[in-house]
Every structure is written in structure tokens, then in C-alpha cells.
Amino acid sequence: MNCGARSSSLLGSFCDHSLEEVNSMKTCAYYKKNQPLFVEGSLQRGVYCLNQGKVKVFTRGDEGKEQIIHIAKEGEIIGFRAMFSGEPYKVSATTLEESNICFIAKEDFLNMIDTNPALRNGIMQELSKELGDRAVFITNMAQKSVRERLAFSLLILGDIYGAEEINLTREDLANFVGTATETLIRLLKDFKDEEMIEIHTRKIEIINKQKLLHLAGK
Amino acid sequence: MNCGARSSSLLGSFCDHSLEEVNSMKTCAYYKKNQPLFVEGSLQRGVYCLNQGKVKVFTRGDEGKEQIIHIAKEGEIIGFRAMFSGEPYKVSATTLEESNICFIAKEDFLNMIDTNPALRNGIMQELSKELGDRAVFITNMAQKSVRERLAFSLLILGDIYGAEEINLTREDLANFVGTATETLIRLLKDFKDEEMIEIHTRKIEIINKQKLLHLAGK
DNA sequence: TTTTAAAGATGATTAATATCATTTTTTAAA
DNA sequence: TTTAAAAAATGATATTAATCATCTTTAAAA
Structure with missing residues (x-):
């Protein structure tokens, strides 16, 4: 097939x-x-x-x-x-x-x-x-902070990856959000600490979609 | 007509x-x-x-x-x-x-x-x-600085307004560049000091397109 | 399995830009 | 022409995010 x-x-x-x-x-x-x-x-x-x-x-x-x-x-x-x-x-x-x-x-x-x-x-x-x-x-891009854009991006990626976990390099994710790789990594840790996501080495799982939606400003 | x-x-x-x-x-x-x-x-x-x-x-x-x-x-x-x-x-x-x-x-x-x-x-x-x-x-939007974006935007506006001078409120111009009005105003003054533009109250005239092109990264 | 390279993470520092407060100038309306 | 309102400008300060340097972990290749 x-x-x-x-x-x-x-x-x-x-x-x-x-x-x-x-x-x-x-x-x-x-x-x-x-x-x-x-x-x-x-x-x-x-x-x-x-x-x-x-x-x-x-x-x-x-x-x-x-x-x-x-x-x-x-x-x-x-x-x-x-x-x-x-x-x-x-x-x-x-x-x-x-x-x-x-x-x-x-x-x-x-x-x-x-x-x-x-x-x-x-x-x-x-x-x-x-x-x-x-x-x-x-x-x-013009009006949201990087933090808001990350929330927004994770929601989009959540839809794209569906049942699977989001699977991108940190660099690709940074290039999607439009930020520096280091900034992205720090924010991902924040999101983890705030219990919006779980990180499994390079894969990302969304565990609180509601909170992400709120942060993204929807 | x-x-x-x-x-x-x-x-x-x-x-x-x-x-x-x-x-x-x-x-x-x-x-x-x-x-x-x-x-x-x-x-x-x-x-x-x-x-x-x-x-x-x-x-x-x-x-x-x-x-x-x-x-x-x-x-x-x-x-x-x-x-x-x-x-x-x-x-x-x-x-x-x-x-x-x-x-x-x-x-x-x-x-x-x-x-x-x-x-x-x-x-x-x-x-x-x-x-x-x-x-x-x-x-x-994602990768250029506000300064670079302003140069870029002025070039686009220069084409749109043609022979006329660019005629927008500072707020509209800021909303085109994607920045705060205050930041835009300060940058416009810098551009004037660097002799890339002339400001006639609210109208803007491009006097050094070459320099703007260079700044915009083309 | 060991070695190497790539990816990820962290810290310190700097620079850019937003925000808030206020003043001045310009434009439009009374 | 005077008055009021809107737009433009300026200053001080705070915050965000980039940059640079270094270190650790993970994945891939020998």
C-alpha cells in the first residue's frame, strides 16, 4: 500500500x-x-x-x-x-x-x-x-509575547499531532514560535513547572489544554 | 467621472x-x-x-x-x-x-x-x-528588529504612495510596523537624524532609499 | 560498547523595546 | 479666533528576550 x-x-x-x-x-x-x-x-x-x-x-x-x-x-x-x-x-x-x-x-x-x-x-x-x-x-507575531506565542503554537501542534505527542527538535519549535532556541527551552521548563505540559525527552505532551488556551488569549 | x-x-x-x-x-x-x-x-x-x-x-x-x-x-x-x-x-x-x-x-x-x-x-x-x-x-515580523521593520515598511509605503509623501498617523504607521507608537516616533527621529527621511509634520518623505534598503536587509 | 557529534540545558549579561507619565504641538470644532 | 480634543513628542523606568559562553545529556556512528 x-x-x-x-x-x-x-x-x-x-x-x-x-x-x-x-x-x-x-x-x-x-x-x-x-x-x-x-x-x-x-x-x-x-x-x-x-x-x-x-x-x-x-x-x-x-x-x-x-x-x-x-x-x-x-x-x-x-x-x-x-x-x-x-x-x-x-x-x-x-x-x-x-x-x-x-x-x-x-x-x-x-x-x-x-x-x-x-x-x-x-x-x-x-x-x-x-x-x-x-x-x-x-x-x-507582532503583538503577542513569546510566552503567549508558545502557548498558541503548542495548541496548533497539538491539533496537528493528534493522538501522538508533539515531536520536534527544540530548534524547529523555536523557529515555529519565532524565538531563540534558549528562550524556548526556558519557557518550556516554565510551562512544565506550571503543569501545562509534560516533557518526555524531546516529545511534548499537553496536559492542560484549558490553561494553554487561556494563556494564548483565546 | x-x-x-x-x-x-x-x-x-x-x-x-x-x-x-x-x-x-x-x-x-x-x-x-x-x-x-x-x-x-x-x-x-x-x-x-x-x-x-x-x-x-x-x-x-x-x-x-x-x-x-x-x-x-x-x-x-x-x-x-x-x-x-x-x-x-x-x-x-x-x-x-x-x-x-x-x-x-x-x-x-x-x-x-x-x-x-x-x-x-x-x-x-x-x-x-x-x-x-x-x-x-x-x-x-519574527526575525527583524523594529528598526529593520520600519525601514522595510517605509520602502513598501514609498511604493504605495508613489510621488506623494507618506501620509499616515504615527499610530497607523506603528500598527503597520508592529510596534508601540512611542517606539515608532523615536525611531522616526533617528531616521531623520541619519538623513534617511524628512518629516513634514505628519508627512514623511524618503530622501535616501539606498540606505533604507541596506538597513531593511535586502 | 566506546567514541563523537548533535541536541538540550543553564547561567550571566546586554540590548531592545514596551509601558507609564507628562508635555507640547497640531488640528478641528465651537 | 478661541477653545477643546486629538496627535505627536519626550523622559524615566521596567521587562522581555537575545546573545554568548559553557556544560550536560542524548543519540548516532565507529
Whole structure:
């Protein structure tokens, strides 16, 4: 078996077995941990469908420090944003763990969109939603303290990792929150002392979601 | 005369006189300064076409402080992002100066998109581009100092205001940069002392773009 | 299993920026 | 034109978070 990912979203169904049309044009592959799918500045050849695993989507600041914009999980399509802009990638994507990922060539993908209005609407909806999410993200970055942002980030990661424990290096977590690694480590200890999380070496378990929600200002 | 705005973009042509189809379904109106077009959380009824003037697009953080995401100028369509997401507005839009703005009802706009592939592609391109821009914006917010962000912001505003001088309250400018008003005022003075800008009461003139570019880290 | 490298943690210090209080200037209204 | 209100500016102080240096633990490789 290769492509077993499901999602309730319009877009998610795209990668589904049921679409024979898709099945015939995609090539699936195994990716190991820390393997790049594509790199900022390069030209796009197609889109990636994440069947199994996690992928970080990030940009690099002037000093090369990563800012993680999004962490994709099973069922997500990665890299379709650059498909319509006509520009090179503005972000990079790299696996965070062993993953199973299918690739669909640009022309095949665009062709499908032209002939499939439901898919097209799903894409437009997704683009719009993300645009709204990023406006909120920007506001959080600009106005919240690092402590509040960490609470907020842990909640997002909690949703992404679901039943599993959050499993990221301290550096990746810092690059998601937008802070220095040392600051992040200190705050994680505070959160542990305040009994919001438990730390199992590098894995993080949320034990008081309510308290995190309150801290994040929701 | 009412609608005189032009733009070289695919989308810009939408508001153009030449599209008789558009002309017949839009209603133009005069907006005075600080008049809202729509407010975060409300449901969308259509899109706005800015013929003359400036509009700020912003979200509010938990303490009610505005974070300006974008400043729209002549020729831009405002609020079409929420059109496809099916969600209420995640941002608010308010005029920054006297403006002339046309409104096109949601059903008319969606209908046009269904029947006009070029327009549709223009929209998808615009959505994708902005998504990329916002990834960069997030990274700037997370990694750059306020000083660097001010330089960056002034350059963006320089492009928006073109031949005119930048004309915003200190508070709006602070809310665009993502800082406290007092901090912004102090930094503006520094920039003046370092001969990067000139300040004419509330208007700001860029006199050394090169230096600003260097500071912004480009 | 031992060795090495990477990741995580901690302490001390500095720098940046927010906050609060107050004053001055500008703009708009009476 | 005077008055009131809003915007801009300034000073003092507190706080947050970055930076640099070092040490410990964990994971991976020889």
C-alpha cells in the first residue's frame, strides 16, 4: 500500500484512491527524515501529496534562520500555492519524519483543475482560508509575547499531532514560535513547572489544554 | 467621472471602464476619511474596487490593537479573499483618506468568475502571490528588529504612495510596523537624524532609499 | 560498547523595546 | 479666533528576550 491518506476537505479527496484519474498520473516515493521536497527560489515542477508523515514549510530570514510557516500532516497537498503565482517558490519544504509522498506534475495538475470545477473551488477556498489564517498569524507575531506565542503554537501542534505527542527538535519549535532556541527551552521548563505540559525527552505532551488556551488569549 | 483607476494587472482591468459587463453591475460611492468598508467577523456581501484613495486592511489583536496587513491604493480590489473561503471576514478595511469606491455584489462577482477564465486565473494568481508575500511578512515580523521593520515598511509605503509623501498617523504607521507608537516616533527621529527621511509634520518623505534598503536587509 | 557529534540545558549579561507619565504641538470644532 | 480634543513628542523606568559562553545529556556512528 502506498496512498492511504484521507481528509474530509475537498482538497484532501484529491489524493484519494478513488480518483482513478489522479492515481494514474502520480508517482509515490518514500522520503526519509530531513529530506527536502523543494527549496525557496527554485522553480516549481508540480505538487506534493503527503500520505504519511510530517513536513515543515518555512522561509529563511536574512541571517539564514528558518521561520516555519506551516507544518503539514497526512492528507495535505504541499506546494500548490506557487502553482498559480508564476513565481519561484517563496518557501522551502522538508520532511520532519519518515514520510510517504506522491508527486503530480504541474501540467497534469493544472489540466485537472481546468476540467474539474469542484477541485478548482476547493483550491480557491483553501488559498483564501490560508490567507486569512496568515493575517492572524502576522498579528500574533507582532503583538503577542513569546510566552503567549508558545502557548498558541503548542495548541496548533497539538491539533496537528493528534493522538501522538508533539515531536520536534527544540530548534524547529523555536523557529515555529519565532524565538531563540534558549528562550524556548526556558519557557518550556516554565510551562512544565506550571503543569501545562509534560516533557518526555524531546516529545511534548499537553496536559492542560484549558490553561494553554487561556494563556494564548483565546 | 467616477471610475478612473487603472492597473497593469489582470485583476486591475476588472474595474476598468472597458468592461461594460462590470460597469453595469457596480455601484460607486464617495467615502470620507476613516470610514469602514467592512469589519472583521461580519459576513461578506461583495467586493470593493478602490478607484481613488487609500484603504487600510487590518486585524485586531486580543487587546484591540490594530495590526495593518496591507494598505490598498487606486486600482485594487478589496475583500475578494473572503469570497471563496466561505468564512466571515478575518480582517477589517477602513479608508485612510477620502476615497471613491465601487461595490460589486457577491453573486455578480462569482458569476463573472465562472464565465471568465482569464479573470479567474488572475484571481488565483493574486491569491497565490499574496500568500507568498505573507510568508515573507511573517518571517520579517519574527526575525527583524523594529528598526529593520520600519525601514522595510517605509520602502513598501514609498511604493504605495508613489510621488506623494507618506501620509499616515504615527499610530497607523506603528500598527503597520508592529510596534508601540512611542517606539515608532523615536525611531522616526533617528531616521531623520541619519538623513534617511524628512518629516513634514505628519508627512514623511524618503530622501535616501539606498540606505533604507541596506538597513531593511535586502 | 566506546567514541563523537548533535541536541538540550543553564547561567550571566546586554540590548531592545514596551509601558507609564507628562508635555507640547497640531488640528478641528465651537 | 478661541477653545477643546486629538496627535505627536519626550523622559524615566521596567521587562522581555537575545546573545554568548559553557556544560550536560542524548543519540548516532565507529
